[in-house]
Amino acid sequence: xxxxxIAPEGSLEVLSQHEVxxxxxxxxxxxxxxxxxxxxxxxxxxxxxxxxxxxxxxxxNFDIQVVQQExxxxxxxxxxxxxxxxxxxxxxxxxxxxxxxLRDLVYVHNEIRxxxxxxxxxxxGITDAVFHTLRNARALFPGQPPNxxxxxxxxxxxxxxYEYAKRVGYELGLRxxxxxxxxxxxxxxxxxxxxxVGHAKQHRSSGRYVGISEPGIIAAEPPNxxxxxxxxxxxxxxxxxAFVRIGHGFVVFPGGVGTMEELLYLFAILLHExxxxxxxxxxxxxxxxxADYFRxxxxxxxxxxxxxxxxxxxxxxxxxxxxxxxxxxxxxxxxRFRIARSDAFYFNWVLRIxxxxxxxxxxxxxxxxxxxxxxxxxxxxxxxxxxxxFSGIVSGNVKESGxxxxxxxxxxxxxGAADVMRSLDNLLDSFVREQRMRLPxxxxxxxxxxxx
Numbered sequence: 001x002x003x004x005x006i007a008p009e010g011s012l013e014v015l016s017q018h019e020v021x022x023x024x025x026x027x028x029x030x031x032x033x034x035x036x037x038x039x040x041x042x043x044x045x046x047x048x049x050x051x052x053x054x055x056x057x058x059x060x061n062f063d064i065q066v067v068q069q070e071x072x073x074x075x076x077x078x079x080x081x082x083x084x085x086x087x088x089x090x091x092x093x094x095x096x097x098x099x100x101x102l103r104d105l106v107y108v109h110n111e112i113r114x115x116x117x118x119x120x121x122x123x124x125g126i127t128d129a130v131f132h133t134l135r136n137a138r139a140l141f142p143g144q145p146p147n148x149x150x151x152x153x154x155x156x157x158x159x160x161x162y163e164y165a166k167r168v169g170y171e172l173g174l175r176x177x178x179x180x181x182x183x184x185x186x187x188x189x190x191x192x193x194x195x196x197v198g199h200a201k202q203h204r205s206s207g208r209y210v211g212i213s214e215p216g217i218i219a220a221e222p223p224n225x226x227x228x229x230x231x232x233x234x235x236x237x238x239x240x241x242a243f244v245r246i247g248h249g250f251v252v253f254p255g256g257v258g259t260m261e262e263l264l265y266l267f268a269i270l271l272h273e274x275x276x277x278x279x280x281x282x283x284x285x286x287x288x289x290x291a292d293y294f295r296x297x298x299x300x301x302x303x304x305x306x307x308x309x310x311x312x313x314x315x316x317x318x319x320x321x322x323x324x325x326x327x328x329x330x331x332x333x334x335x336r337f338r339i340a341r342s343d344a345f346y347f348n349w350v351l352r353i354x355x356x357x358x359x360x361x362x363x364x365x366x367x368x369x370x371x372x373x374x375x376x377x378x379x380x381x382x383x384x385x386x387x388x389x390f391s392g393i394v395s396g397n398v399k400e401s402g403x404x405x406x407x408x409x410x411x412x413x414x415x416g417a418a419d420v421m422r423s424l425d426n427l428l429d430s431f432v433r434e435q436r437m438r439l440p441x442x443x444x445x446x447x448x449x450x451x452x
Contacts, residue, residue, distance in 0.1 A: 001079040008072065010096035011103040015072050023073055023106055024066045031109055034215055035102065038232060039064045041219040042097040043084040053400045055219045066102070075102070097223050097230045100137065104232040107136050126358045130233070130241050131347055137231040139210055139246065140346045146248035146334045148208065149327055150180045152262045153187020153253030155221050156439045164287040164320070165190030165253050171324035173198020173207065177331070180247055183211020183230060184221025187253040192226035214239040220398035235360045236391060240265045245348045248334050249281035249327045254290045256436035257393045264387035265357060267305060270312045271380040274352040279337050280312070281330025288318040296430050303423040304386065305379050356384050363392030363402060365409050373416025373424070389414055389424070396447025397437055412448045425450040
């Protein structure tokens with residue numbers, strides 16, 4: 001472990017004395033423990049551990065303090081992971097991510113939560129908060145045509161699936177497209193790594209590799225080293241809204257419950273009648289060895305949400321070139337639509353997101369048991385409730401609060417219509433068999449029970 005005093009990199013280099021005082025006072029107050037946890041996740045980049053509580057326990061003596069100086073701030077680290085340093089100097093990318101964490105946590109606390117202009121109980125106010133957080137993080141790029149591809153997929157995937165994700169990223173990069181992911185390992189790292197090579201071959205030095213995380217998940221999925229724009233949103237719902245507001249097209253690789261949460265969030269939006277005419281390129285893809293995975297995924301989607309859901313995506317197996325070409329065509333549709341509607345290229349204001357998708361879902365045992373998992377409701381509402389179910393399982397698998405809740409009260413119980421619950425149970429069983437719940441080699445005990 002290492003002690004160090006770190007100067008800003010990438011964010012917060014130029015501050016007034018008033019801003020320095022606010023940063024120091026905020027970090028010493030109620031945000032200190034949150035800053036400590038998120039900073040440790042960044043410093044632990046490259047770890048093969050996806051249990052956030054074990055990470056915190058291993059480095060329980062780690063601490064971080066904001067040090068005030070006349071010319072700005074520095075971060076004082078105690079007992080930091082040695083892997084974040086080379087010959088006594090912190091790796092530059094990790095230093096940038098560390099100050100991005102401080103920037104976003106303090107901005108959300110001081111300028112969003114404590115500012116009366118943001119009504120976080122109203123849909124418009126929440127979207128406005130998402131916009132301002134992204135803008136403050138310099139993750140919005142006006143003046144560029146649609147070219148940002150959001151890539152979703154699991155952190156626990158096979159080597160074949162990871163290499164395939166790199167190949168898709170490479171083909172996207174060759175065609176001038178940038179990548180946005182959840183910033184972690186596996187299917188989040190692969191497309192970025194491939195795109196970086198594609199950009200290099202095209203001598204494109206301005207490639208964007210945007211990683212969007214949130215405090216509850218970042219310890220289990222620390223930022224990978226390719227990310228050059230890290231954004232920490234305050235909760236999962238604002239993180240998901242950030243993806244759909246800045247992304248122009250979506251590619252989904254094989255994954256587990258986290259990937260299903262993201263995909264169902266998308267369908268809860270796309271199946272709403274107010275979004276029916278909005279072009280939204282969505283491709284599900286993987287190597288030919290993952291064909292059974294996508295077959296089971298499609299069976300689940302059609303069994304729960306009906307055949308209409310299949311019109312909102314396409315499946316392309318084992319063909320990275322076809323994926324990139326289809327996405328390029330989709331980008332052109334998005335460009336024409338945004339021009340016709342006078343919508344911004346850098347932020348999708350037109351998209352309608354229901355309040356239930358913006359309000360943080362707290363996965364308590366009562367809330368999980370009370371989810372409405374039946375077909376006697378609009379399909380977009382069922383998709384939203386299924387998304388919440390997967391969100392709770394993610395929490396029980398890797399988030400400290402969820403793990404503690406399971407230890408205290410036993411597995412989450414979920415109830416619903418028999419056919420919906422059977423489809424859910426079958427999909428979850430396949431994730432367990434294929435080791436998509438935890439990193440390979442980690443034992444897994446389900447944090448949920450299906451009650452029919």
